[in-house]
Amino acid sequence: MRVEDDRTRVMGARIRHFRTRAGLTLAALAEQLGTTASTLSLVENGKRALRAPEMPSFAGALGVDVTDLLSDEPPDARTALELELQRLQSGPQFAALGVPAVRVSRTLPHDALAALVRTLQELDRKAREATATPEEARRANTELRGWMRERDNHLPHIESAATEIVEAVGHEIGALTHREVALMAEHLGFNLLHVDDLPRSTRTITDLEHGRIYLPPSSIPGGHGLRSMALQAMAHRVLGHTAPSSYQEFLRQRLEIACFAGSCLMPERQAVEFLTDAKERRDLAVEDFRDAFGVTHEQAALRMTNLLTTHLGLRVHFLRVGADGEIHKAYENDGLPLPTDVTGAVEGQIVCRKWIARRAGHQENRTTEAHQYTDTAAGTFWSSTQTGSGPHGAFSITFGVGFDDAKWFRGRATRERQVSTCPDESCCSRPPSDLAARWSEAAWPSARMHAQVLAALPSGRFPGVDDTEVFEFLERHAAMD
Missing domain, CATH: 1.10.260.40 (lambda repressor-like DNA-binding domains)
Known part of the structure; x- marks a missing residue:
């Protein structure tokens, strides 16, 4: 009505x-x-x-x-x-x-x-309530990825909103400081408070009545991530979000707040100037961009997908891949043939063993980026991969471009090259015939069960968030005034 x-x-x-x-x-x-x-x-x-x-x-x-x-x-x-x-x-x-x-x-x-x-x-x-079956959620995520691909992963209205608030606190160059993030919150009428009793189902909680954003303790390891958490919490207010009415809207909001945080941590003007200079020197590298703005390798790689096509004319791809080769996140507008299921979803699909996204985990030196050319049915692609580990295990972050654009990147001289014919099963998913003959009747492995296979999709106004815990938390802290 x-x-x-x-x-x-x-x-x-x-x-x-x-x-x-x-x-x-x-x-x-x-x-x-x-x-x-x-x-x-x-x-x-x-x-x-x-x-x-x-x-x-x-x-x-x-x-x-x-x-x-x-x-x-x-x-x-x-x-x-x-x-x-x-x-x-x-x-x-x-x-x-x-x-x-x-x-x-x-x-x-x-x-x-x-x-x-x-x-x-x-x-x-x-x-x-923002609920959906896993199939509906995957379709919604696939539609969102296609929507972003049509826009070259670039959202001008979010860039403008981020630019406005970054300029409001006088930030000019280098990494955005915690103090500047706190000033941004004050500019929007919020105070940042670090607490040690946030409900397990939340990353942050915003108290709209009292103008507070509750964050995890400021002394946690890797505390620079708190800047991104705070900025994402602010983004809901800046972008005028309301409680999501569908899982698709929930996913869109998550994407938008992540884009806003990235646009604040790596402001468009400064970031484009940095990347343009590196391209002119034919020395583009995710690790340099990461270090210049004090962000994670993943944040830097994702931000480059936001900017390189729109501002520098380079078409790109990005993957976050788990230790078992499963895709956690992916984006491409350069034609990289990502594996998909029947709905077109890529999340959870297994990447080819020949791709550097999986092979980098076997490198002896994991402190720097590994580089590789990969020949596929869709063409040859150059990729740079950095490995890491987190609460859910090891992973790799891959960023790359088509063969013709590799000339702008450090690592283009690599001699590492592989041929991938996936989805042809003979490429890497079907065991070699000699091994199959030797072991197919003699092997009986006990499979490790992935809990997410049987888990219900999170439900609620904000999927996965326990409203009772959140309301009790706010009541508890409001009473401390």
């Missing part, structure tokens, strides 16, 4: 309330106003909006001020329930039930009205 419809209904209810309180019938009030009872009935039932020139005469006839008519508050608790029932019964969730609407009248007992409203509110809440 539109906001205007809500206001019309509330005003009509207030007029009926004041008319009844004044002891006037519809006909008596209509006679005073020079209109008809049927027209007045339409106004009271919220089916006809009262025009501004009519308001003084209505207010005078009812013995109230015009401001009394304009209030957004229902006149009493009973009317509030009636209006809420009308709103709920006019929504798509109620229509989908296929049952007739309950006529709102004064003969409907108050307890029955309250119970009916509470029931419909609960149905409405459950329908609005």
Whole structure:
């Protein structure tokens, strides 16, 4: 229901309330106003909006001020329930039930009205929870990846929002400091507070009532990640996000806040100047970009996907790959043939054993980037990979370009080259015939079960977040004032 419809209904209810309180019938009030009872009935039932020139005469006839008519508050608790029932019964969730609407009248007992409203509110809440089956979630993520590919992973409105807030705190060059991030929060009306009792299901919590953003302790190892957490929390406010109504919207918001944080940590103007200079020297490297802005290798690689196509004309690819070769994140606009399932999703798919994204984990020296050319059916690609480890195990971050654009990057002189014919099973997924002959009947491995195979997709207003824990946390900290 539109906001205007809500206001019309509330005003009509207030007029009926004041008319009844004044002891006037519809006909008596209509006679005073020079209109008809049927027209007045339409106004009271919220089916006809009262025009501004009519308001003084209505207010005078009812013995109230015009401001009394304009209030957004229902006149009493009973009317509030009636209006809420009308709103709920006019929504798509109620229509989908296929049952007739309950006529709102004064003969409907108050307890029955309250119970009916509470029931419909609960149905409405459950329908609005951002839930989805794994297949729906994967399709939503695939659509989002395609949407970003069409835009070369570049969102100008987010760049503009980030530029505005970065300039507001006077940041000019180098890594964004924790102090500057705190100033950004103050600029938006928030204070950053570090606590050690955040619910396990959350990374940050924003208290909109008291203007606080709660973060993990500032002394945790790798505390530079707190800048990104704080910026992502602010991004929801800067970008005008509301509670997601679908899993697709939830994913879009996550992507947007990550883009905002990256755009603040590596501001567009400074980042493009750095990359342009490196390209002119034919010395582009993720590790240099990472170190110049004090971010993680993954953040730097992702930010380069935001900027290199739009500003430097280079088409690129990015992958985050787990220790078993499964894709966690991926993006390409250079034609790299990513493995996909039947829905087009790449997450969870296994990359070819010949790709540097998997082979880098076997390198003796893991402190610097490893480089490789890979010949595929779609062409030859140059890639640079850095390995790392986190709470969920080892992973690799890969950034690369097509063969023709490798000339701009450090590591282009590598002699490492592999040929990948995947998805042809003979490339790397089918065991060599001699090994298969020797062991196929003699091997009986016990598979390691991946818990996510059986796990239900997180549900809730914000998928995976325990609302009770969050509300108890906010209540606890509000009481400390």
